[in-house]
Amino acid sequence: MKRLSHDRSPHSDHSAITTIGARQAWSWLDASLSIVLISLFTISASGHAAPSFKLRGYGTVGVTHSSLNEADFVGSPLQSKGAGASQQWSWGVDSKLGLQLNADISERLEAVVQVASQNRIDAGYRPKLEWANLKYRFSPDVSLRIGRIVLPAFMVSEARLVGYANVWVRPPLETYSVMPFTNSDGIDLTLRKQIGGVTSSLQLLRGHLESSVVAETAAGTQVRNGKFRDITGVVYSAEYGPWLGRAAYITADAESEGIERRLKFHNVGIGYDAGDWFVQGELSQLQLPVFTSGIRAVYVSAGVRMGSFTPYMIYSMSRPRDRSPSVLANDQRSVSAGLRWDVAKNMAIKTEINHIKLNAGSGGNGYFINIQPGFAPGNGGNVFSVVLDFAF
């Protein structure tokens, strides 16, 4: 039986554009890197104290198994193969490596470059620039960055690749796969203020990005060129003792295959971290006419920290805003349980089980790809992962 979601009309074909990719805006990147290098050169030539450098890194080695053999489970929409139909056990779903170089050029000026290598359809494991910017601190609480940043769409967007910094094996897919791009080349301003024990932070950003977007088509996962212009973002977060609240609004002009539409993204998140237990949840909504029918996503996660062990659970789901059956993508929910074990200094072993269910009524493939004959709407599966995360 041929898959419903593979017999897409041109309209619904576009509805499957789920994520980003990576062709970089080279002009911008060249510019930011040039600025960084010229600054370093100027500073050293002008006889100031030499800038101090710090090289650090992070990584994940992990293997994933999916019980659903008629489709591939993938760790991000950028992957063209995963666990399930393509491979019983996949190393590509979660494994990655990142390197970061920080240079303190002066007391107020800092440069950062971070590259990350992971399994992605447009790059293989070739390293891609995640961060490349110059940061100027007007004061400890006011800073300006120019260059490439990671788009702060979700609570842990910026650290989504740093497994060691997160409790989970991976951020909940049903939420973190919603945004079709993850970076912005431009400028951003961050203001911080403490009032009565509440630390408020406001981030304003402008930028653009040329990147690959991924579309699920009858021929499989395809890479297309995407342009995101006039990216504007406002992110407010407040921390009060164990409480963390956050709201983000991002808008951009998205263009692919000659079609241009306005993208609007909203996110609110709340977290409570008492130290020995925590709970966190996020609500997100993407509006991107023609390309998608719009997506709403939510997750709630909670865990208990017991010495070096952190057992946790996640409930996560996403569904189209438009519930009409003609548009099928992204209707998926999952219940997950996992355990993080801080096994050594700078090293954690995690294991996680995701029980994933696709909505039978929708006929969609959720966030699974490479749909094979025999896949039926309402299918789901259990995904099992073991990873080793490290940071240095």
Place this chain on the structure above:
Amino acid sequence: MCRYVTRQMLAGCLIAFILFCPLRSFGAEVAVVVSSASPVQSLTASQVADLFLGRSSTFPGGVAAVPVDQSEGAEIREVFYLKLLRKTPAQVKSYWMRLVFTGKGEPPATLPNIESIKRTLAANPNVVTYVDRSNVDSSLKVLLLLP
């Protein structure tokens, strides 16, 4: 079925939590200290937490604050973070790795021993750190005691 498994797991977590909780070591009394030359008189636990988590860069009143950690692996450091945040060294490390790899901050500098701590505090009244209460002398001012 799923609900049953969920309930079992939650019950398991709870039992494990109750069993392990009393085992955690809550050793010596920890004193949060500055130089006796500092104009700052006291801090609350949440103000200390904000300073050592990089959320705040000033003492109440606006004086610049420079938090300094004891060396990694030192028992006093472990006890300090357990008492202040109920977090183990690995959990605090994980917090800082998130900030480091997102350009949001750097962990506090570290000092190896009580002698270097006292020298540093004497030279810089903006530095705030923590010591075992038994190491407090007239050169140090206690801003908060974590019993």
